[in-house]
Amino acid sequence: MPSNGKQQLTTGSSVTRRGFLAVGSAALGAVSLTRNLEGQMSQTRTEAWGRILNGKVAIVTGAARGIGRSTAVALAHSGANVIGIDICAVVDPRSGVEPATRAELDQTGEMVKSEGVQWRSFVLDQRDLPSLRRAAENINTEFGRIDILFANAGIQAFRPLLEMEDPDWHIQIDVNLTGTANALRAFAPYMVKQEHGRIIMTTSTQGRHGTLNGSAYSASKWGIIGLMKSAAIELGRHGITVNCLVPGLIDTALTRHEERYEQALQVAGRTPSGDKAVDEEAARKALQSKSILGVPWIDPAEMAPVVVFLASDAARMVSGATYDVTGGDSANNV
Ligand SMILES: NC(=O)c1ccc[n+]([C@@H]2O[C@H](COP(=O)([O-])OP(=O)(O)OC[C@H]3O[C@@H](n4cnc5c(N)ncnc54)[C@H](O)[C@@H]3O)[C@@H](O)[C@H]2O)c1
Numbered sequence: 001m002p003s004n005g006k007q008q009l010t011t012g013s014s015v016t017r018r019g020f021l022a023v024g025s026a027a028l029g030a031v032s033l034t035r036n037l038e039g040q041m042s043q044t045r046t047e048a049w050g051r052i053l054n055g056k057v058a059i060v061t062g063a064a065r066g067i068g069r070s071t072a073v074a075l076a077h078s079g080a081n082v083i084g085i086d087i088c089a090v091v092d093p094r095s096g097v098e099p100a101t102r103a104e105l106d107q108t109g110e111m112v113k114s115e116g117v118q119w120r121s122f123v124l125d126q127r128d129l130p131s132l133r134r135a136a137e138n139i140n141t142e143f144g145r146i147d148i149l150f151a152n153a154g155i156q157a158f159r160p161l162l163e164m165e166d167p168d169w170h171i172q173i174d175v176n177l178t179g180t181a182n183a184l185r186a187f188a189p190y191m192v193k194q195e196h197g198r199i200i201m202t203t204s205t206q207g208r209h210g211t212l213n214g215s216a217y218s219a220s221k222w223g224i225i226g227l228m229k230s231a232a233i234e235l236g237r238h239g240i241t242v243n244c245l246v247p248g249l250i251d252t253a254l255t256r257h258e259e260r261y262e263q264a265l266q267v268a269g270r271t272p273s274g275d276k277a278v279d280e281e282a283a284r285k286a287l288q289s290k291s292i293l294g295v296p297w298i299d300p301a302e303m304a305p306v307v308v309f310l311a312s313d314a315a316r317m318v319s320g321a322t323y324d325v326t327g328g329d330s331a332n333n334v
Contacts, residue, residue: 050078051078051079052078052079052308052312052313052314053075053078053079053080053147053148053308053311053312054078054079054080055079055080055081056075056079056080056081056147056148056311057080057081057083057139057143057145057146057147057148058072058075058080058081058082058083058147058148058149058150058311059082059083059085059139059146059148059149059150059183059187060072060075060082060083060084060085060150060152061085061086061126061150061151061152061153061179061183062085062086062152062153062154062202063082063084063085063086063105063108063121063152064084064086064088064100064101064102064104064105064108065100065104065108065252065253066250066252066253066254066300067152067202067245067247067250067252067300067303068084068086068108068150068152068153069104069107069108069111069300070299070300070301070303070304071150071152071303071304071307071308072084072108072111072112072150073108073111073112073115073304074301074304074305074307074308075148075150075304075307075308075311076111076112076113076115076117076119077115078308078311078312079117080117080147080148080311081117081118081119081143082112082117082118082119083119083120083121083122083135083139084105084108084109084112084119084120084121084122085121085122085123085124085126085132085135085153085183086100086104086105086121086123086153087100087123087124087125087126087153088100088101088102088104088105088123089125091125091155091171091175092155092157092171092172092175094157094159094167094168094171095155095156095157095259096157096257096258096259096260097155097156097157097253097254097257097259098253098257100253102123105121105123106121108121109121118143120139120142122135122138125179126153126175126179126180126182126183127174127175127178127179127182128182129182129185129186132182132183132185132186132187133186135186136186136187136189136190140190145190145194146187146190146191146194146197147191147194147196147197147198147311148197148198148199148200148311149183149184149187149188149191149197149198149199149200150200150202150307150311151180151183151184151199151200151201151202152200152201152202152245153175153179153180153183154175154176154179154180154202154220154221154254155171155172155175155176155254156172156214156217156254156255156260157171157172157216157217157259158213158214158217158259158260158262158263159213159216160213161213161215164215164216168216169216171216172216172217172219172220173216173219173220173223175220176217176220176221176223176224177219177220177223177224177227180201180202180224180227181227184199184201184227184231184242187199188231188235188240191235191238191240192235192238192240194239195238195239196238196239196240197235197238197239197240197241198240198241198310198311198312198315199228199231199235199240199241199242199243200242200243200244200245200307200310200311201224201227201228201242201243201244201245202224202244202245202247203221203222203224203225203228203244203245203246203322204217204218204221204246204247205246205247205248205249205324205326205329205330205333206218206221207220207221207222207223207224207225207246208222208225208246208322208324208330208333209332209333212263212266212267213263213266214263224244225244225322228242228243228244228320228322229242229320232319232320233320236319236320241310241315241316241318241319242319242320243310243315243318243319243320243321243322243323244321244322244323245303245306245307245310245323245325246322246323246324246325246326246330247298247303247325247326248298248324248325248326248327248328248329248330249287249291249296249297249298249326249327249329250297250298250299250300250302250303251297251298251299251300252300255297256280256297257276258272258274258276258279260283261276261279261280261282261283262279264283264286264287265279265282265283265286267286268286268290270282270286283296284296291327291328291329292327292328292329292331293327293328295327298325298326298327302325303325306323306325310323
């Protein structure tokens, strides 16, 4: 088992704490959290997790970067072979988010392979169900099984409801909600045949409450929770569990751009300056003061322990549930 520390994502110093996620009586893993000089939490994995997913076949959508990449690497570290799916192209030209690239997807692949497991990748748009179905068939033919689906790909943009144009609404619903349902519809049939499977979908804390100028995103992510609970009911008799990861505000390309800083400032009742650096710093302060654990942007690697747990046999009695990793923001939601 590789334990070469290749996934150590961030160095840090100062205060060190440990978070242990227990799986039954066994410890799934240990994560060392460090608080760097800017006060932001980041993660350095310090101990081996054990190969609790040894030989499993895991699909990760949105694998080129961010939460998808971190989780793909963690699944690999736990012994799963990983198939990464990503569009690697502009999705919403109206959003301020930089598109992911093929080079980033390949880089995820290198990180996965360095864990001693197999990697395959597919560049496709999850709005395209036939493409997803072709990928599923290819994967099943090659690996003979599909155990885990982390349906994670998504986009975000902000528009006030009354200024919204049709594409602003449709693209977020189509990519986030329909695309996630497409991934389930493409891969779950193989899990049904196996009478076993684990499906984890990425929703959002903005799918647990309303979002200023973010109605399409909130609606899409709220919809994913309804999708997850319905799928849990329909697929449970086939030994398939379906759950949601609920991230808070995570440090990825999705949240690190001017449009997102402006939205954070508007929520705080402030007027954005239009200068990216100034607004970023102001957003950092606004987000940090609002965060229960004092973290403006959470490291994406903090999402992975929940996904690995939900993908493991230890979680066989967990289905229809939401697991929040929000730095405390969950305390504000019912
Ligand atoms: N970053 C956050 O604060 C945050 C918070 C809550 C939920 N989320 C959710 O987490 C998931 C991952 O987001 P992230 O923060 O890692 O962002 P990200 O932009 O870094 O990663 C998202 C990935 O999904 C891919 N993707 C987008 N549309 C696609 C499509 N139609 N088909 C295939 N791939 C597509 C992108 O190319 C990108 O690589 C998203 O569903 C997002 O809504 C993020």
